[in-house]
Amino acid sequence: MDALIEVSGLTKRYGDTLAVDGVDLTVLPGEVYGFLGPNGAGKTTTLRILTGLIAPTSGDVRVLGGAPGRADVLGRTGSMIESPALYPYLSGLDNLRLLAEYAEVPRKRINEVLELVDLTDRARDRFSTYSLGMKQRLGVAAALLKDPELVILDEPTNGLDPAGMRDMRRLIRELGSDGRTVLLSSHLLGEVQQICDRVGIINSGRMVAEHNVEELRGEQELVIRATPRNKAHDVLAGFGTVHQYDDTLRVQVDPQRAAEVNRVLVEAGIEVSELRSTERALEDVFFELTSEEKADVG
Ligand SMILES: Nc1ncnc2c1ncn2[C@@H]1O[C@H](COP(=O)(O)OP(=O)(O)OP(=O)(O)O)[C@@H](O)[C@H]1O
Numbered sequence: 001m002d003a004l005i006e007v008s009g010l011t012k013r014y015g016d017t018l019a020v021d022g023v024d025l026t027v028l029p030g031e032v033y034g035f036l037g038p039n040g041a042g043k044t045t046t047l048r049i050l051t052g053l054i055a056p057t058s059g060d061v062r063v064l065g066g067a068p069g070r071a072d073v074l075g076r077t078g079s080m081i082e083s084p085a086l087y088p089y090l091s092g093l094d095n096l097r098l099l100a101e102y103a104e105v106p107r108k109r110i111n112e113v114l115e116l117v118d119l120t121d122r123a124r125d126r127f128s129t130y131s132l133g134m135k136q137r138l139g140v141a142a143a144l145l146k147d148p149e150l151v152i153l154d155e156p157t158n159g160l161d162p163a164g165m166r167d168m169r170r171l172i173r174e175l176g177s178d179g180r181t182v183l184l185s186s187h188l189l190g191e192v193q194q195i196c197d198r199v200g201i202i203n204s205g206r207m208v209a210e211h212n213v214e215e216l217r218g219e220q221e222l223v224i225r226a227t228p229r230n231k232a233h234d235v236l237a238g239f240g241t242v243h244q245y246d247d248t249l250r251v252q253v254d255p256q257r258a259a260e261v262n263r264v265l266v267e268a269g270i271e272v273s274e275l276r277s278t279e280r281a282l283e284d285v286f287f288e289l290t291s292e293e294k295a296d297v298g
């Protein structure tokens with residue numbers, strides 16, 4: 001399967017600032033890829049390079065088999081980088097008409113994208129009167145006009161309220177299930193966990209991990225409350241690494257073995273008052289990775 005985006009050793013320097021520092025990134029056809037990182041990590045800079053808005057300092061970048069910014073590559077890519085650049089005094093519809101004319105897209109496609117982002121009813125209102133969520137949605141509609149194979153969205157839920165975020169997530173999932181490839185950036189861990197198939201974590205310009213979301217969440221533990229706790233700790237150590245949190249114990253063991261763990265504890269004369277499984281949150285993984293990174297540097 002040929003990658004839709006292939007980036008290796010990508011670097012972007014602004015004076016003394018190394019905004020992107022040797023990034024490798026692969027996005028496969030049909031996946032929703034989350035580019036996750038805190039403020040200033042280098043997400044927007046990377047996405048600008050991928051859409052041909054700025055040139056890299058060094059590194060190899062191929063988008064849809066070609067150089068980013070090449071006309072045929074741009075024709076097959078839809079993007080929204082930071083806030084959508086649309087005319088405030090024109091209606092949403094007129095903004096899309098202008099873009100459609102420029103991109104030589106048939107008029108009927110305008111109605112389709114308005115429908116997709118649920119803005120048909122407000123299409124004749126001025127862009128400046130839109131709420132932030134509506135502006136973001138119109139930006140996505142603009143990105144979808146050319147019916148692109150690849151959609152690149154920079155923090156599409158930024159600034160939206162919970163309902164707006166939910167609508168945007170639903171829209172992105174729809175795009176992904178439609179056979180399109182989506183690359184989106186986010187600083188919200190829960191968000192990429194909900195939307196994406198794979199996630200690349202970037203911090204201080206460097207990729208610190210690239211994983212399937214499932215893989216990242218996959219490491220599970222059993223949480224156990226039992227007395228006497230010391231004795232329970234010893235018994236559980238036979239199953240896996242045990243950590244103590246307040247009055248609970250956590251053991252890294254496949255939750256499928258919960259019944260077995262319970263039986264062994266009870267047979268050892270231990271009273272079990274709680275036993276449940278937990279998934280490690282992506283958030284924990286992220287902080288582990290980024291603090292390791294800091295530890296390496298320091
Ligand atoms: N045009 C520029 N000139 C100078 N420095 C820049 C420029 N654009 C970005 N930077 C710097 O590059 C680094 C990465 O910025 P970038 O905007 O890519 O981060 P980001 O991950 O998108 O952050 P955010 O979550 O805040 O949007 C930052 O230190 C930023 O100050």
Ligand SMILES: [Mg+2]
Binds near residue numbers: 043044045154
């Ligand atoms: Mg940014």
